[in-house]
Amino acid sequence: MGKEIISIEGITITLYRKNIKNMYLRVLPPNGEVKVSAPLFVSDGEIIEFIRLRKDWILEKQKLISQNKIKAPLKYVNGETHYLWGKEYTLQLIKNNVKNVLVDEEKSIIYLPVPKRSTIEKRKNILDEFYREELKKAIPPVLDKCTRIVGRTPTSVTVRKMKNWGNCKKDGRITLNLNLAKKDEEFLEYVMIHELCHLIEFNHGKNFKKLMDKFCPNWKKIKKIGKQ
Secondary structure (H helix, E strand, O other): OOEEEEEEEEEEEEEEEEEEOEEEEEEEEOOOOOEEEEEOOOOOHHHHHHHOHHHHHHHHHHHHHHHHHOOOOOOOOOEEEEEEEEEEEEEEEEEEEOOOOEEOOOOEEEEEEEEOOOHHHHHHHHHHHHHHHHHHHHHHHHHHHHHHHHOOOOEEEHHHHHHHHEEEOOEEEEEEEEEHHOOOOHHHHHHHHHHHOOOOOOOOOOHHHHHHHOOOOOOOHHHHHHHO
């Protein structure tokens, strides 16, 4: 497989020549890198025309990545940045004769025990379980504090993977996203208060916002920071 860096129509391209049948184009986060895979038999002229016809799409994709600060997918490899309670850590893989994820606060390193030839999915699952346990340990004191603030108590609080930061059922069950363990504890308190307020007002209307203003006066600022 051959690799070269070329410029076409002012766009820098990483070109890979492979034993394939068709050309493929990718624009990747976080910096909008453009990669093209082309069959060995395709001429330079055909590659230039391929990019020229897609120039507007490439530029739009790069703009979208830049404006939305889209990050590259995590690979769970040495040196990668991960977060725990709002703090940055460097990931370091270690042999899985150590059973638990270890955290060095002083050096800001998360040591992730993994088996040989582990997949990205396997490494992700190991770290996710660590986050799940961290959040479970953090919930009791935060829940106690927030129930005293709001004056409502849930029937249960569980942790799982989910798209939203949290949700609340009408029967009082609250579910929290395990990724909250990556955020500052203040954000966890905001989410907890948010869900507890749903035990009073089961919507996001004016009355709900008034409750949030009362029980978590700076909630809008915290919510904005949490999206970063």
